[in-house]
Amino acid sequence: MRAPAVAPIDSRPRIMTAMPRGSIRRFGRIASALCLVWMSAAAQAEERLPLFDAHMHYNVEARSLLSPKQVVDLWRKTGIRGVLATSRPNDGTLDLMALKAPDIQIVPFLRPYRVQPDRHDWFSSTGVAEYVEKELQRGIYRGIGEFHIFGKDADAPYMARIARLAKERGLWLHAHSDEDAVERILRHAPGVKLIWAHTGMSTPLDKVEQMFEQYPNIVGELSYRGDLEQDGTLNPRWKQLLMKYPNRFVVGTDTWITPRWGEVENLAAFYRRMLGALPRDVAERIAYRNGMEIFGLQ
Ligand SMILES: [Zn+2]
Structure with a gap:
């Protein structure tokens, strides 16, 4: 100038x-x-990719430390403009929505957990089934999850019921599962839309690719995928996958334990650095647009 x-x-x-x-x-x-x-x-403001956080929990333990307003302020500071919110119990999500922050889109998911131990046996607990039934009556949720289920447990009748219910009502599932459980879930309700938390976390990338080919309704969420970067830059095999399916990946912070809230800004920086190795339009999709578009927000 x-x-x-x-x-x-x-x-x-x-x-x-x-x-x-x-x-x-x-x-x-x-x-x-x-x-x-x-x-x-x-x-710099233009360069900083906005983010859609597709894996967030505002659990009861975090609520005693961070108020909903502090959470929203953190998102603003970090450039997180949309959030897929899932909390144990669901009150955390409701509290965040009640703020009605005009600049942060909150997409509520129904989490089938009342307390932490529900994570292990939610799919065979009558208490959870009653809780889910009651929560569904709110009519606000866009999906069910994040839930944890692995291997043959995904053949539990209640898992099949939830998968079919999601498909019938056009709800998403948010599954923290191994590839075996994902395939079982998809057999219960072929075509159900599923966000695969952590994209399997350690599922071999050839298998991830094969599943993306086979099941067009899977979207991969990338938190805790330890192989995204190699030597401080995007892993070439990941680059190939992200370029092949630019519309089917989203990022997340996964604030599953309270200390993870202190990592949100670092995680955002990590995603921006990692995505910086991709063409800008692909990076924007994965950082933000996919999450928004999936839920009809833009
Ligand atoms: Zn999680």
Whole structure:
């Protein structure tokens, strides 16, 4: 940016005409420097990818430490503009929604957990079934999860029931599962829409690719995939997958334990760095647009 051109004598603003020559030059230099600062701040703001956090829990333990307002402020500071919210119990999600933050989209998912131990046997607990039934009556949820289920447990009649119910009602599932359980779930309700938490976490990438080919309704969420980067840059095999399916991956913080809330800004920086190795349009999709579009938010 050049220094602002000096206006012709008769149209100079008063302050300029009142200044000696040296002052005018100094003024020009300062204005020019300010202009550069402003431009680089604007460029940084433009460069910072907005994020849609597709894996967030505002669990009861975190609620005693962070108020809903503090959570929303953290998202603002971090550039998180949309959130797939799932909390144990669901009150955490309701509290966040009650703030009605105009600049943060909250997509509520029904979590089938009342207390932490439900995670292990929710699919065979009558108490959980009653809780889920009651929560469904709110009519606000866009999906069910995150739930944990592995291997043959996914053949439990209640898992099959939830999968079919989700398909009938157009709800998403958010499953923390191994590939075996995902395939069992999809057999209960072929075509049900499923966000695969952690994209299997350690599922071999050839298997992930095969599943993405076979099941077009799977979306992979990337938290805790320890192999995303190699030597501080995007793993080439991952790059291949993300480029092949740019519409089918989302990022998440997974604040499953309270200390993880202290990592949210680092996680956002990690995703931005990792996605920086992709073309901007693909990076934007994975960082933000996919999450928004899946839920019809843009
Ligand atoms: Zn989680």
